[in-house]
Amino acid sequence: MKIDKEYTYAEICSNGLSPKKVSNFNYKVFQKSEQIFFFEELKKNKLRLFSVINKNSFYLS
Numbered sequence: 001m002k003i004d005k006e007y008t009y010a011e012i013c014s015n016g017l018s019p020k021k022v023s024n025f026n027y028k029v030f031q032k033s034e035q036i037f038f039f040e041e042l043k044k045n046k047l048r049l050f051s052v053i054n055k056n057s058f059y060l061s
Contacts, residue, residue, distance in 0.1 A: 001037065006048050012039070031055065 001007070001015060013019075017030035017037055028039040028047055036058040039047035 001049055001052075003049055003052070006042065006046050007039070008045050009047065010045075012037075012047065029058075 001012075001017075012030055015032070017032045020029040020031050020036070022029045026041075027050075028041060030037045030039065034055045036053050036055055037049060038051040038053075040050050042048055
């Protein structure tokens with residue numbers, strides 16, 4: 001997956017990413033092994049990847 005590219009929800013899940021429940025955020029969060037992926041919702045069923053961080057950094061914030 002590449003930063004600043006658009007994906008459908010199905011494409012994201014087919015790449016092995018699992019959605020994470022988050023509150024008070026205007027973006028979608030997915031996890032794959034030790035990485036956390038942040039997606040901006042553009043339009044129905046289209047998401048843009050804007051950041052990838054280590055799982056430990058996500059849970060520390």
